[in-house]
Every structure is written in C-alpha cells, then in structure tokens.
Amino acid sequence: xxxxxxxxxxxxxxxxxxxxxxxxxxxxxxxxxxxxxxxxxxxxxxxxxxxxxxxxxxxxxxxxxxxxxxxxxxxxxxxxxxxxxxxxxxxxxxxxxxxxxxxxxxxxxxxxxxxxxxxxxxxxxxxxxxxxxxxxxxxxxxxxxxxxxxxxxxxxxxxxxxxxxxxxxxxxxxxxxxxxxxxxxxxxxxxxxxxxxxxxxxxxxxxxxxxxxxxxxxxxxxxxxxxxxxxxxxxxxxxxxxxxxxxxxxxxxxxxxxxxxxxxxxxxxxxxxxxxxxxxx
Amino acid sequence: xxxxxxxxxxxxxxxxxxxxxxxxxxxxxxxxxxxxxxxxxxxxxxxxxxxxxxxxxxxxxxxxxxxxxxxxxxxxxxxxxxxxxxxxxxxxxxxxxxxxxxxxxxxxxxxxxxxxxxxxxxxxxxxxxxxxxxxxxxxxxxxxxxxxxxxxxxxxxxxxxxxxxxxxxxxxxxxxxxxxxxxxxxxxxxxxxxxxxxxxxxxxxxxxxxxxxxxxxxxxxxxxxxxxxxxxxxxxxxxxxxxxxxxxxxxxxxxxxxxxxxxxxxxxxxxxxxxxxxxxxxxxxxxxxxxxxxxxxxxxxxxx
Numbered sequence: 001x002x003x004x005x006x007x008x009x010x011x012x013x014x015x016x017x018x019x020x021x022x023x024x025x026x027x028x029x030x031x032x033x034x035x036x037x038x039x040x041x042x043x044x045x046x047x048x049x050x051x052x053x054x055x056x057x058x059x060x061x062x063x064x065x066x067x068x069x070x071x072x073x074x075x076x077x078x079x080x081x082x083x084x085x086x087x088x089x090x091x092x093x094x095x096x097x098x099x100x101x102x103x104x105x106x107x108x109x110x111x112x113x114x115x116x117x118x119x120x121x122x123x124x125x126x127x128x129x130x131x132x133x134x135x136x137x138x139x140x141x142x143x144x145x146x147x148x149x150x151x152x153x154x155x156x157x158x159x160x161x162x163x164x165x166x167x168x169x170x171x172x173x174x175x176x177x178x179x180x181x182x183x184x185x186x187x188x189x190x191x192x193x194x195x196x197x198x199x200x201x202x203x204x205x206x207x208x209x210x211x212x213x214x215x216x217x218x219x220x221x222x223x224x225x226x227x228x229x230x231x232x233x234x235x236x237x238x239x240x241x242x243x244x245x246x247x248x249x250x251x252x253x254x255x256x257x258x259x260x261x262x263x264x265x266x267x268x269x270x271x272x273x274x275x276x277x278x279x280x281x
Numbered sequence: 282x283x284x285x286x287x288x289x290x291x292x293x294x295x296x297x298x299x300x301x302x303x304x305x306x307x308x309x310x311x312x313x314x315x316x317x318x319x320x321x322x323x324x325x326x327x328x329x330x331x332x333x334x335x336x337x338x339x340x341x342x343x344x345x346x347x348x349x350x351x352x353x354x355x356x357x358x359x360x361x362x363x364x365x366x367x368x369x370x371x372x373x374x375x376x377x378x379x380x381x382x383x384x385x386x387x388x389x390x391x392x393x394x395x396x397x398x399x400x401x402x403x404x405x406x407x408x409x410x411x412x413x414x415x416x417x418x419x420x421x422x423x424x425x426x427x428x429x430x431x432x433x434x435x436x437x438x439x440x441x442x443x444x445x446x447x448x449x450x451x452x453x454x455x456x457x458x459x460x461x462x463x464x465x466x467x468x469x470x471x472x473x474x475x476x477x478x479x480x481x482x483x484x485x486x487x488x489x490x491x492x493x494x495x496x497x498x499x500x501x502x503x504x505x506x507x508x509x510x511x512x513x514x515x516x517x518x519x520x521x522x523x524x525x526x527x528x529x530x531x532x533x534x535x536x537x538x539x540x541x542x543x544x545x546x547x548x549x550x551x552x553x554x555x556x557x558x559x560x561x562x563x564x565x566x567x568x569x570x571x572x573x574x575x576x577x578x579x580x581x582x583x584x585x
Contacts, residue, residue, distance in 0.1 A: 019416040033419065040420035061443055118287030122295075128514070129564050130522045132434075133537075133557040136545035141306075141356065215432040223438070223529050224545050231435070239438045242446075247439050255431045262430035 003054030007047045014043040063245040071245040072252055078234070079253050086231040087257050089146035090218035094153025099210055102158045103203070106165035107191070120166060127159040135221040144225045152221040157210035164209070168202025169195050201276050204269035211261045215254060299360055300350075305335040306357035307349040312338065314352075315345055354548055363554045370555060386559050388536040389524050392452055393567075396459020397520040401513065403460065404467030411468070412475040412501070413493070425468050433462060437527045455527040455536075462523035463516030470512025474505025503582060510575035517567045525560060537563075 018036050026032050045065050051057070052064040059067065072079065109115045135152045142148035172195050180190040222232025231250050238246040273279055312322045312330060323341045324330060330338065339346065350359045358366075367382065374381035407425075411418045437458045444454040478500050486496050528538025537556045544553035 015416070018420050019414075022416040022419045027415070027419070036416070036419040037421075037423040041424065060446060114287050114290075116287075117284070118289075118291035121288050122291050125565065128518050128568050129561045130518070130525055132522055133525060133541060133560050136541045136553050137550065137557070140545060140548070140550065212430055212432060216434045219432055219435045220526055220529075223526075224542070235435055236438050239442045242442070244439065244443070247436075251436055251439075254435050258431045259427060 003050045007050035060242040067245045068248040072249040081229050082231045082234050085229045086218050090149030091214040094150035095214040098154035098157035099161045102161035106162050110169040123159045123163050131156050132220050136224045139224040149218045149221045153214045153217040156213045156217040160209050161206040164202045164206030168199030171198045200273045207265050215258050303359045304339050304346045304349040307352050307355045308335050308338045311349045358551045366551045366555045385540050392455035392524040393521045396456035397463050400460035400463035401467050404464045407468050408471035411472050455524050458527040459520035459523040462519040466512045466515040470508045474508025475501045477504045513571050521564050
C-alpha cells in the first residue's frame with residue numbers, strides 16, 4: 001500500500017512542479033519546454049512501476065517498465081531480427097516503392113487535367129478507406145515473406161502521397177507561373193524550377209503521414225501470416241503465450257522505429273524546405 | 282456531366298483492368314481443375330505449368346479464359362463474383378445468421394461507433410483541459426503529437442487478450458481500441474480549433490468583461506467547429522480500422538475482421554473481398570454522414 005501512496009504523492013508533486021514551471025518566468029525557454037514533458041513522461045513511468053509493484057499486478061496483465069526494459073535488453077538479438085524483417089525489408093521497401101510510384105503518378109496526373117479530375121476524387125475516397133483490409137489478400141498473393149508486407153505498405157501509402165503531391169503541384173500562383181512563361185520556360189523547366197520546389201512542403205506532408213502508415217501496414221500484415229520472425233508475428237505469438245513483457249518490448253521497438261523514421265523525414269524536410277514560412281524561426 | 286465523366290472513366294478503367302487481370306491470376310488453378318475434368322491443356326504436365334509464366338498459359342489455353350471467371354476459389358475473384366457473394370450474404374441470408382455479412386458488419390459497426398463516441402468525447406475533454414491549463418498543455422501536448430508517429434495499432438492484440446483475461450469480452454475491448462485510435466487525432470485537431478480565435482477576438486471579449494466560460498462557449502467552441510469536423514472524419518476512419526484489426530486476435534471469427542481472418546485461413550478469397558467491400562462502404566458512409574453534419578452545422582453557423 002505504501003508504494004501506491006508513494007505513486008499518488010509523486011503524481012501530485014509532479015503536477016505542482018510542472019504547474020510551477022509552466023506558469024513561471026522561464027516558461028518560454030527552450031530548456032523548460034523540453035523539461036516539462038520529460039518530467040511528465042518520467043513520472044508516468046515511475047507511477048506505473050510503483051502501482052504495478054504496490055498492487056501486485058500479475059505480469060500477464062501489465063508488466064512493470066523495469067521488466068520491459070530487462071526483456072528489451074535480454075532479447076536484443078531477437079528484437080533486432082524482427083526489426084530488420086518488419087521495418088527494413090517490409091516497411092521501408094514498401095514505403096520507397098509506394099511513395100516513389102505515387103510521386104511519379106502525381107506528376108502524370110497533374111499534367112493531364114482529365115486524369116486529375118477523374119483520379120483525385122477516387123484517390124480522396126480510397127485514402128479514407130480501411131486499406132489495411134487488403135492485407136489478407138496481398139499475403140495470399142505474395143506469400144508469407146516480406147514481399148507481401150511491402151505490397152500492403154505500397155497500397156497503404158500510395159493514395160495519401162498521391163493526393164498530397166497533386167495538391168502541392170497546384171500550389172504556385174498565377175503570377176509565378178506567368179513569370180516563368182515570360183522567361184520562355186516550357187513545361188519541364190517550370191516543373192523542375194518552380195512547381196516541384198513549391199510542392200515540397202506538401203510532398204513532405206505526404207511522406208510524414210506515410211511513415212506511420214508504413215509501419216502499421218507492415219505490422220498488421222504479419223497478423224495474417226509471416227515467417228517466424230517480424231514485429232507483428234512476435235506480438236501476436238507472445239500475446240498467445242501471455243509473455244506480455246516481450247509484447248511491450250516489441251511495442252517499444254515499434255515506437256522508437258516510428259518516431260525515428262518520422263524524425264528523419266522531418267529533418268530532411270527542414271533542410272530541403274528551409275525557405276518555407278512554416279520553417280522560419 | 283463535366284464533373285462525373287472523368288470519375289466514371291477512371292472507375293470504368295479500374296474495373297476493366299480488374300477483369301483483364303483475372304485470367305492471368307487464376308489460370309493455373311483453372312487449368313488444373315479442367316485437366317482433372319478431362320480437358321486437354323497445354324502443357325499437360327503440372328510441373329511445367331507451375332513454372333510457366335501465366336501470360337504464356339493464357340495464350341496457349343485461350344479456351345480456358347471463361348472458366349477463370351467462374352472459379353470456386355479464385356486467387357482474384359472477378360467483380361461480379363464479389364457482387365454476387367455480397368448479394369447472397371447480405372440480402373438473401375437472414376441477418377441473424379452467422380453467415381450473414383449484415384450480422385458481422387453490425388458487430389464491427391457497433392464497436393466502431395461506441396469507440397468513436399468514447400474517443401471523441403475524451404479527446405474533446407482533454408483538448409479543453411489543454412487549452413485552459415498551461416501545465417497540461419506543456420506536459421501532455423508533446424506526447425499527444427509524438428504518439429501520432431507511433432504505430433498504436435500494434436497494441437490491439439494485447440489489449441484484447443489482457444481484457445479477456447480480466448473477464449471483459451465482446452464489444453468493449455474492440456471499442457477501447459477504436460476509441461484509442463480516434464482519440465489523438467481529435468485531441469490535436471480540437472486544440473488547434475480552440476486556439477483558432479485570434480488575439481483581436483479574444484481582446485474584444487475581454488472588453489465585454491466576459492468570463493472564461495463565456496469565452497469558451499461563445500467564441501472558442503464555435504470557432505473550433507471546422508477543425509473538429511476535419512478531425513472527426515479522420516477519427517471515424519481510424520476507429521473503423523481499429524475495430525477491424527481488433528477482431529483479428531479476438532478469435533470466434535465474428536465481425537468483418539473475423540471474416541477476413543477465416544477467409545485467409547480457408548483460402549476463401551471471395552469472402553475476404555466481400556468483407557473488404559463492406560468495410561469500405563461502411564467507412565464511406567460514416568465519412569459522408571460526418572461530412573453532411575459538417576455542412577449542416579457550418580451552414581447554420583454561417584461559416585460556409
């Protein structure tokens with residue numbers, strides 16, 4: 001019981017401290033802006049640990065963070081293999097193929113008005129559908145290995161990326177296009193020198209949305225059949241064995257991979273669209 | 282006409298491509314079945330056929346093409362097969378039957394709607410808290426944004442099994458996953474919406490000596506409506522995906538996700554496709570309904 005009270009006390013203390021920091025004179029300092037969410041996250045972890053120990057929650061319901069960390073450390077080789085199978089082979093290859101194909105398709109769609117008026121409504125419609133549902137079909141066609149996962153990812157990222165890129169290619173103003181025309185620039189020079197750079201913020205928006213979709217697609221596709229490794233496979237089998245510490249360790253890997261993937265794309269965006277107002281300090 | 286012609290052309294092209302692909306996807310199984318029935322196929326050894334490209338098989342056995350559209354267990358069912366199966370499982374079956382897609386669709390839809398309501402309600406409440414408390418804003422908001430880069434869906438099987446071992450079964454675990462998935466888009470959109478009024482408008486209300494509650498009800502909440510509806514659309518689609526994925530590990534083969542899983546176990550492609558089409562229709566209807574509510578609300582508020 002002492003541990004439970006300790007958890008409650010810790011929560012209250014954190015809240016007081018954060019309220020203090022957030023309303024204090026240094027609230028707009030960069031360090032405080034980083035510190036407050038970090039304190040919040042660490043407190044949640046500590047409260048979780050204390051509650052699990054204090055209430056003797058069995059591991060099959062909720063393992064303590066320390067248990068998860070220990071499993072993460074011990075099972076590092078397995079987790080690394082799963083990561084390679086799901087993320088590098090499945091998600092990343094599908095992401096590159098899907099986003100690349102959508103990008104080329106968007107340029108084609110943008111060139112022909114008929115395609116734009118026909119394909120965009122369809123693309124907008126498809127982007128809202130539960131595309132994960134194609135996973136069982138694609139697993140049957142492409143087999144259990146990473147190819148089928150990559151295929152699911154391609155289907156999932158294609159339409160969000162297409163819709164975003166087409167929207168970006170329409171971003172230039174009439175004035176800018178007229179200026180290009182007065183320079184005597186044809187279709188290709190104005191595409192590469194004006195419209196593609198102007199589309200970049202939208203392209204990166206599509207790329208960022210697709211990072212999460214790619215991981216979800218690769219993991220969920222493994223629930224429908226996979227070789228004996230991969231993050232989705234490990235999650236579903238470990239859940240079956242009630243080895244919840246392993247499931248949580250796998251979730252940690254997924255979270256790290258997801259945020260790192262997103263972070264890398266966001267960094268690329270920062271260095272390529274430095275001119276855009278949204279990137280100004 | 283000018284608006285619909287391109288869309289219809291694209292849809293027609295998709296169906297034409299679908300019909301054109303069917304023979305190539307199904308030719309191998311069709312030839313094996315025809316051979317067993319006594320037909321002469323080239324090449325006649327199954328091993329040679331296995332290694333031959335589908336294109337060559339279709340060209341050499343063009344008589345078999347009609348049969349590829351009528352396979353019992355096709356690798357790629359033709360659209361009319363899916364439509365027929367949909368008709369049989371929705372209209373011709375009693376809706377209480379376990380083979381009725383309406384029955385399975387309702388299971389998924391009820392979990393989706395319950396989860397969507399919980400997730401949206403919770404999301405709006407948290408957003409209100411974030412907008413009014415600076416400590417909450419600085420503590421929670423970075424995590425809410427970061428959580429959108431994480432494949433949350435991966436924890437679905439765990440939630441199902443854990444709740445099952447605590448004794449909670451059926452609708453609620455699936456609704457929790459749906460709620461969880463629709464929660465974060467609503468939080469992020471709603472925070473943006475509640476902050477949409479600019480300093481000038483807030484200052485005006487201050488000159489009226491308005492209380493914080495009045496500012497909320499008269500300015501912030503109405504101003505957030507366009508943002509709320511945009512995130513509701515994302516949220517309801519996410520909730521449906523959550524409910525479908527939640528049905529995969531639940532066993533019992535109930536719901537659209539269950540239909541997909543049993544279909545993939547027994548090689549019943551047509552069943553998977555029908556479940557997929559129904560899921561797509563559900564998603565489209567839900568998004569359309571929210572769009573309709575959005576149009577009506579914004580019109581009454583004079584925002585459009």
